[in-house]
Amino acid sequence: MGNVIRELFSGEVLYRQGDPSDCAWLIERGAVELHSEQGRRTIVHATLGPGELIGELGMLDGQPRSATATARGPTQLLAIDHDQFLERLESGDSIVRTLVLSLLRRTRSILASLPADHVVPPEDMVSESRDERAGLDKIRLEARLRDAIDNHTLDVRYQPIYDIAEGRVSGYEALVRWQLPDRGAVSPAEFIKLAEETSLIVPVGEYVLDRVLEVLTALRDAGTTPLPSIAVNLSARQLVEPGMASQIVARTQRAHLPPGALKLEITESRMLDYTPVAAVMAHCREHGIPFALDDFGTGYSNLTHLHKLDFEFIKVDQAFARHMFDSPRAMAIVNAIVAMAHGIGAYVVVEGVETHDQLQRLRALGVRYAQGYLIGQAQPASSVLSGEAGRGLQARASATG
Numbered sequence: 099m100g101n102v103i104r105e106l107f108s109g110e111v112l113y114r115q116g117d118p119s120d121c122a123w124l125i126e127r128g129a130v131e132l133h134s135e136q137g138r139r140t141i142v143h144a145t146l147g148p149g150e151l152i153g154e155l156g157m158l159d160g161q162p163r164s165a166t167a168t169a170r171g172p173t174q175l176l177a178i179d180h181d182q183f184l185e186r187l188e189s190g191d192s193i194v195r196t197l198v199l200s201l202l203r204r205t206r207s208i209l210a211s212l213p214a215d216h217v218v219p220p221e222d223m224v225s226e227s228r229d230e231r232a233g234l235d236k237i238r239l240e241a242r243l244r245d246a247i248d249n250h251t252l253d254v255r256y257q258p259i260y261d262i263a264e265g266r267v268s269g270y271e272a273l274v275r276w277q278l279p280d281r282g283a284v285s286p287a288e289f290i291k292l293a294e295e296t297s298l299i300v301p302v303g304e305y306v307l308d309r310v311l312e313v314l315t316a317l318r319d320a321g322t323t324p325l326p327s328i329a330v331n332l333s334a335r336q337l338v339e340p341g342m343a344s345q346i347v348a349r350t351q352r353a354h355l356p357p358g359a360l361k362l363e364i365t366e367s368r369m370l371d372y373t374p375v376a377a378v379m380a381h382c383r384e385h386g387i388p389f390a391l392d393d394f395g396t397g398y399s400n401l402t403h404l405h406k407l408d409f410e411f412i413k414v415d416q417a418f419a420r421h422m423f424d425s426p427r428a429m430a431i432v433n434a435i436v437a438m439a440h441g442i443g444a445y446v447v448v449e450g451v452e453t454h455d456q457l458q459r460l461r462a463l464g465v466r467y468a469q470g471y472l473i474g475q476a477q478p479a480s481s482v483l484s485g486e487a488g489r490g491l492q493a494r495a496s497a498t499g
């Protein structure tokens with residue numbers, strides 16, 4: 099992945115007519131003039147400004163650049179990745195694909211037949227509908243996400259998980275956070291969903307995995323015993339992405355970590371094809387990587403998952419802990435999940451634990467693990483490394499235990 103954000107000085111050439119096409123660009127600031135040589139004449143086709151795309155023709159059909167692009171004044175551009183765009187086009191509706199490709203062919207033939215002195219005035223080219231603006235915003239966010247991965251500005255935080263039976267923090271869940279200077283926090287739901295639309299989700303997953311393996315390795319090297327486990331969230335879609343599982347296994351083996359140090363939490367927001375997921379899970383498990391089913395009891399995280407796939411941990415959605423005392427039904431459901439989990443040899447982790455009363459009740463129900471604000475919020479790697487992330491809160495959680 100090259101530079102996602104490109105700054106050009108006035109007069110700098112972005113590319114020349116005839117150059118190979120690798121990506122398109124969104125103009126963020128400044129202006130770009132497009133011109134081509136026809137015989138001895140230089141024809142200026144247009145000068146494009148903020149919010150406009152350039153280079154989309156070559157990106158779409160791989161033909162060489164139809165014109166030379168030169169910055170007029172200091173200009174900032176965002177790269178639109180060729181592979182990601184094509185993945186979207188290929189996974190899109192075949193009717194939309196046909197229309198886009200037909201428009202592309204037609205545009206090329208119109209451009210080829212324009213009189214030599216024809217200049218497209220900028221106002222004729224811009225018609226930003228609401229849909230188009232939403233598309234540009236997505237392009238921007240995606241480009242910045244690629245930039246964040248390249249420049250390591252995604253933040254991984256660690257939320258402690260409390261082992262109720264042993265009375266200590268025994269592990270963490272890694273949670274990825276993304277802060278943009280001009281936008282504030284971008285919710286993981288938004289950027290993970292965006293990344294999942296293309297294979298960009300693979301480098302996001304690898305990024306988090308690498309940070310987690312760094313923390314585990316540092317803890318091990320510092321002689322921390324017992325070594326806490328750290329869980330990484332992956333969607334089943336991510337897990338079956340070609341090469342993902344072998345990458346996970348290879349990286350974990352390279353780190354020489356004991357079995358169980360790295361866990362994977364499967365989050366699911368849609369229906370699954372179980373066979374490939376089961377195969378990948380079996381492969382990881384053989385290499386000492388256990389699995390947790392996340393958000394159990396909501397959305398698509400259902401009994402069929404437990405029937406078809408083998409999980410070592412079931413994470414009960416926080417809604418159940420929250421309503422345990424005001425709803426006997428919620429309490430009965432947690433109870434039933436614990437009984438079921440024991441029946442299939444899995445441990446239960448209840449999320450969203452906020453009070454000592456909840457913790458006490460979960461202990462009485464035989465729940466093994468708790469996670470939530472009572473135990474601790476997500477904290478930086480430095481607190482995990484210093485032991486701080488578990489210690490004080492652990493004392494608090496066990497105070498009434």
Ligand SMILES: Nc1ncnc2c1ncn2[C@@H]1O[C@@H]2COP(=O)(O)O[C@H]2[C@H]1O
Pocket residue numbers: 119132143144151152153154155156157162163164165166167209218
């Ligand atoms: N006549 C034109 N008016 C506006 N933009 C153009 C014109 N001709 C080419 N372009 C843009 O200039 C880009 C040059 O590289 P591409 O051929 O990849 O994609 C082209 C379009 O984005």
